[in-house]
Amino acid sequence: MNWDILLQTLLSGILIGMVYALVAVGLSIIYGVMEIVNFAHGEFLMFGMYSSFWLFTLFALDPMLTLPLSALFLFALGALVYRFTIKRIASAPMVSQIFATFGLMILFRGVAQFLWKPDFRTVENSLVSGNVVVGGLYFGIPHLVAAVGAVLATGAVWWFINRTRLGAALEATAQDKEAAQLMGIPSHWMFALAWGLGAACAGVAGVLLSTFFPIFPEVGATFSLIAFVVVALGGFGNVTGALWAGIIVGVVEVLGGFLIGPEYKLAIVLTLFLLVIIVRPQGLMGRAE
Amino acid sequence: MNKLLVVDKLGKHFGGLVANEDISFHLEAGQIVGLIGPNGAGKTTLFNCIAGFYPPSEGTIRFLGNDITGMPSPKMAHMGIARTFQIVRCFGSMTVLENVMVGAMLRNKSVSIAHERASDELEFCGLSSRASVPASDLTVAEQRRLEVARALATEPHLLLLDEMMAGLTPSEVQEAVGLVKTIQKRGIACLIVEHVMEGIMPIADHMIVLDYGRKIAEGTPAEISCDPVVLAAYLGE
Numbered sequence: 001m002n003w004d005i006l007l008q009t010l011l012s013g014i015l016i017g018m019v020y021a022l023v024a025v026g027l028s029i030i031y032g033v034m035e036i037v038n039f040a041h042g043e044f045l046m047f048g049m050y051s052s053f054w055l056f057t058l059f060a061l062d063p064m065l066t067l068p069l070s071a072l073f074l075f076a077l078g079a080l081v082y083r084f085t086i087k088r089i090a091s092a093p094m095v096s097q098i099f100a101t102f103g104l105m106i107l108f109r110g111v112a113q114f115l116w117k118p119d120f121r122t123v124e125n126s127l128v129s130g131n132v133v134v135g136g137l138y139f140g141i142p143h144l145v146a147a148v149g150a151v152l153a154t155g156a157v158w159w160f161i162n163r164t165r166l167g168a169a170l171e172a173t174a175q176d177k178e179a180a181q182l183m184g185i186p187s188h189w190m191f192a193l194a195w196g197l198g199a200a201c202a203g204v205a206g207v208l209l210s211t212f213f214p215i216f217p218e219v220g221a222t223f224s225l226i227a228f229v230v231v232a233l234g235g236f237g238n239v240t241g242a243l244w245a246g247i248i249v250g251v252v253e254v255l256g257g258f259l260i261g262p263e264y265k266l267a268i269v270l271t272l273f274l275l276v277i278i279v280r281p282q283g284l285m286g287r288a289e
Numbered sequence: 290m291n292k293l294l295v296v297d298k299l300g301k302h303f304g305g306l307v308a309n310e311d312i313s314f315h316l317e318a319g320q321i322v323g324l325i326g327p328n329g330a331g332k333t334t335l336f337n338c339i340a341g342f343y344p345p346s347e348g349t350i351r352f353l354g355n356d357i358t359g360m361p362s363p364k365m366a367h368m369g370i371a372r373t374f375q376i377v378r379c380f381g382s383m384t385v386l387e388n389v390m391v392g393a394m395l396r397n398k399s400v401s402i403a404h405e406r407a408s409d410e411l412e413f414c415g416l417s418s419r420a421s422v423p424a425s426d427l428t429v430a431e432q433r434r435l436e437v438a439r440a441l442a443t444e445p446h447l448l449l450l451d452e453m454m455a456g457l458t459p460s461e462v463q464e465a466v467g468l469v470k471t472i473q474k475r476g477i478a479c480l481i482v483e484h485v486m487e488g489i490m491p492i493a494d495h496m497i498v499l500d501y502g503r504k505i506a507e508g509t510p511a512e513i514s515c516d517p518v519v520l521a522a523y524l525g526e
Contacts, residue, residue, distance in 0.1 A: 165394045165403070172391040175380040182340065183443055184366030184395040 008137050009258045010251060015139075015147040017250020019205050021243045022150040023223050024230035025157055026201025032237025033174040033194035036086065039101040041227060042220020043108035044199040048074055048206025049215040050112065053121050056210075062127045063207050064145070070207045071200045078199025079192045086195065087188065105220075112217035120214040128211050146208035151243070153204050157197065158239045170194060174237060202227075222266070226253075229273040235283030245284060293318045293353065293478050294339070294447055300347035301334050308334040309345070310502045316495075318446070321469065321479045323489040323510070326499035327522060332482045333375065335499070336449055339480070340372045341365040353446065366395055371440035372449035375482075377432040381425035385416055385435055388424050392442030407442055414438040414468065430461040437468065441477070448472060450481045454488040462488045490514070498522065 027041045051070040052063040081104065089100045128145045131138050161167040172180040173190040181187060205223075213219070230249050234241030249269055256268035276284065294316040301309040309331045316322050324332050338345045344359030351357065352368055360368070371392075380388050389407035390400075397403040411417050414434045419427060424435060433453050440448055450469070454462050462485055469479060469492055483489040489496075489510075496513045498506040500522040506513060513519055 163400070165398065165400055168387070168391050168394060168400075171383065172380055175382065176378050178342070178362070179374070179378040179380065180391070181362040182366055182372055183392045183439070184363045185391075186361070186363040 013251035013254035017247035021246025030198035040104035042224030044202035048203030074203025082195035142212035323493035371445035
């Protein structure tokens with residue numbers, strides 16, 4: 001056993017885990033406020049990646065500079081998805097809601113494939129590239145930047161929900177929308193906000209990933225699968241729980257891949273998922289009902 | 290006295306089911322009005338129409354001289370109408386203080402001012418010592434008072450109280466009665482749906498009796514308690 005490589009693997013697991021956490025926070029906000037599982041969540045991430053790619057390729061704007069723009073674009077997309085699709089099925093049976101977001105997923109992938117071809121794309125030579133060596137350990141700068149960016153974004157979301165007036169209104173709507181309405185909080189705006197915020201989280205994660213991860217129409221699939229695992233682990237609607245759970249999933253994935261074999265990476269993560277569902281259905285950090 | 294709330298010929302149908310029909314009454318500023326009637330008389334439906342949970346099928350509701358018929362509940366909150374629920378609806382995983390802060394944020398942009406306002410209302414409702422406890426850990430009586438504090442934090446002119454005394458012990462009923470009296474002293478009018486007669490009779494200025502969705506009587510508590518129509522509705526003749 002080579003300890004250097006093990007430590008290296010552990011750290012890269014933590015770094016990618018922080019990005020997973022951000023994707024999961026977005027999913028968790030949407031579920032927490034509306035109790036709708038968004039199967040198209042990975043596609044928000046995919047659109048985030050493509051927005052970064054095209055701004056870079058067409059206008060030579062670096063992903064790190066266009067990140068706020070992509071966040072805004074995804075926020076608007078999320079709010080529009082709510083306004084034109086989700087709003088209609090907000091009080092429909094759960095099966096209709098699953099079909100609706102599943103349908104969106106297929107639609108978004110199809111649109112991406114139609115417009116941008118199924119090719120793998122990459123953002124080459126952005127501001128963040130190369131490696132640093134710290135104490136004999138190698139870090140990809142894009143990975144480091146993505147991890148730090150994801151933690152900052154997660155922190156910003158936590159601050160927004162827990163420390164602002166609008167965040168309190170969102171939380172109140174999540175807990176009891178009718179009681180919140182009596183406090184003068186219009187549910188529809190809060191739902192749109194949740195979708196905007198949820199999509200923006202996935203979009204920002206997509207931009208952060210775009211500097212080192214290939215971009216293609218189906219890229220969202222893996223990430224949304226992992227986001228489900230993270231959310232199940234961290235407890236729905238729990239931002240700090242998602243952060244820890246994201247890191248755990250990242251470490252388990254990378255470490256499992258290293259110790260058992262890279263081809264089993266996702267299988268190991270999903271085994272963890274099944275174990276958690278069986279042993280602690282409320283999530284590792286979630287409170288029992 | 291000026292009329293705060295005027296309900297005129299209000300009706301509400303759910304398909305073929307008539308829940309409210311031709312109900313008219315008014316409520317003056319600072320008044321306590323009791324709304325009573327047997328189970329299924331349409332009291333909660335009337336409440337829901339006034340609070341904006343669903344639009345009435347017929348008739349109008351005027352509040353402070355404005356037509357508010359069919360206005361959604363967030364707008365009602367802005368107008369100055371607050372309500373509590375028969376079955377408590379606190380934000381369970383928030384603390385007691387945070388629950389009330391959500392109400393206070395309606396009129397206060399600043400989170401710290403909302404914090405102060407919420408603390409004041411908790412003190413008013415006797416919940417200061419429970420401020421940092423999750424709302425779901427409170428007793429039923431405390432949760433009812435929390436709902437009142439949260440509603441008061443929205444700074445209403447009219448408070449709709451839906452069976453706030455149901456299921457309380459006799460001493461808790463007396464505390465609730467005391468609370469309603471002090472709310473009235475602040476100049477806030479209360480419309481109260483109540484089954485607990487010893488809770489509502491001593492404090493109401495005016496009583497309205499519903500049966501089968503219609504208003505069958507109104508008057509002072511003393512008048513109501515010896516009205517033959519009311520007695521018939523309650524005792525089945």
